[in-house]
Amino acid sequence: MMMQDSPIYIPTDSSHDAMDSHLLQETSTTASEHPDQTHNESTAGDSEEEEEEEKKTKGKAQPMDCALAPSEKLEQAQKMAEKFMKEKEVHKANRELIRCVALTRIIYGDSHWQLAQAFSNLAHGYLSLRGLPAQAIEHAESAKRILLTGSHTAPGTPEDKREILGTLVTVYYTLGVAHLTQNNGKESHLSLQKAEKLMEELQELDGRVIMGLKVSEKDLVIALGSTCLQQNKLGFATGYFEKAVDAVISAEGDTAPELINLYQKVAQSEQLKKNHEKAIGYLLQAHSICVTLHKKLSVEAAQTGLLLGKAYAATGEQQHFEAAEMYFTESLIAYEAAVGAKDSLTLTAIEEFSKWLVQAEKKQQAYRLLKDSLKFIIDIYGDFSEKAAEIYHLMGSICLAGGKMREAYQLFSKCLQIQTAVYGPHNKKPKEMQELLNALERSPAVHEGNRLLK
Structure with a gap:
């Protein structure tokens, strides 16, 4: 086990002196009975959303x-925490987890492993229920300090040892995933590797995992795959994701939604390794499950269809052009049926499809798609938006490639106008666009077009 270093006291400086008012109200009676053991812990920066929830529910909760x-x-x-978590009552679950920390400290003191367990559960809750990595890291670090340095953390029984190991797994998993969401790949990988080793030690105790473990082996494997993917450790990422696939199939069958x-994820790893055929194979399996579970004209099927279109297109091989166009088209039809032609998902699919059509030398088809979508882009994002600038740029590029210099100049001028408003005149994008327009102005076709317009 990883129990070392000198004892350290949990910080109780001014930033951590005050429990939220709800927690103080709920624990005041118990605290008065045990004045020597009461130490307050903050909620580590609860969001404004939770404060509003507190105002709404204050006085309604049963003490x-x-x-x-x-x-x-x-x-x-x-x-109650478990109940609210199952019912997806996020704020109520969070409050109960905070109570658990306060009550555990009152009962066991500041250096007992059960206080660390309460902190680890709170940290895991902030991450999994609230999606707040900073708060999760702070509480997980508190749990880790107690477990690694506390004076009352030595396991008294084999069951205590299992609980402590399970808590350490939760702590390092939470730290790993929280750092992953903050794009801190190195810290994420180190923490998740520790969680992996602790999970192995836990399983070797007597061949079973303790009941109530917050983190499953599958969760841990998926997190390790994700952090390896983020760090471009593609071989490891593929291995972890494939292990997770096997675990899901073994437990839930080969059409489980999680697959x-x-x-x-596996396909993404393979694409980055330029293993296009393998990537396509995995995406075909994902698409097949989507169609089975969600039907063909669904957002889910549209998403996997779009990924398949891009995967076939990424090969750059003529033999895959027909398949690429088929999946791009099916994806677009599914998006329009599921969310409508004006939805941002549909418009993104049109943009992706159009870019590929240009590469496939089907520029007129691409131009028509972009022109038809432009009015929806403006409706959603506004006349002066990054998206609108991108569409004008694409349309201008198509005209330029087709030798339509005057049309290209007009579209690029509109693009420059938007880019200047969005990014400012000194940004790289409008500067490059201005250079292109300066070059086009030397074309007789542009001058002739501008003279006729006057």
Whole structure:
């Protein structure tokens, strides 16, 4: 086990001195009964959203029975946290997890492994329920300090050892995923590797994983694959994702919804390795599951169809052009049927399809698609938007490639006008566009067109 370093006390400086008002109200009776053990812990920067929720629910929540002993209150809070998590009651679950920390500290003190466990559960909650990595990291670090340096962390029984190992798995998994969301690949990988080793040690104790473990082996493997993908460790990423695929198929069958994202992740790794055929194979499996579970004209099927179109197009081989066009077209039809022609998902699909049509020398088809979508782009994003500038740029490039110099000049001029408004006159994009326009102005076709327009 990883228990080392000198003892360290959990910080209680001014930034951590005040528990939120709801927590103080709920624990005040217990605290008065145990004045020597009460230490407040902040909620590590709760969001404005939770503050609003607190205002709405304050006075409505049923207080704990004051006659209950602290241990009974803790058990009650733990049960309520689990209940609210299952019911997706995010803020209520978070409040119960905070209560668990306060009550555990009252009962066990500042250096007991059960306080670390309460902190790890709170950290995991901030990440999985709220999507708040900074808060998750802060609480996970508190749990880690207690486990690695606390004076009351030595396991007394084999069951205690399992609990401590399980808590360490949760701590390092939470740190790993939180750093991953913050694009801190190195820290993420180190933490997840520690979680992986601890998971192995936990499983070797007596061949089973303790009940109630927050993190499954599959969760850990997927996280490791994701962090390897982020760091461009593609061989490792593929291996982890394939291991996760096997685990899901073994547990839920070969049409489990979770396989869709996993197949897409493996495909992404293979594409980055230029293994286009393998990538296409995985995406075909993802698309097949989407069509089976969600039907052909669904957002899910449209998304996998678009990825397939891009995958076939990425090969650059003539033999795959027909398949690329088929999946691009099917994706566009599915998006229009599922969310409508004006939706941003549909417009993004049109843009991707149009870019490929240009590469496939089908410029007129691409131009018509872009022109038809332009009015929707302006409706959604506005006349002066980055998206509108991109469409004008694409349309101008198509005209330029087709020798339509005057049309290209007009479209690029509109693009420059938008880019200047969006990025400012000194940005690289409008400067490059201005240089292109200066070059086009030397063309007789442009001058003739401009003279006729006057």
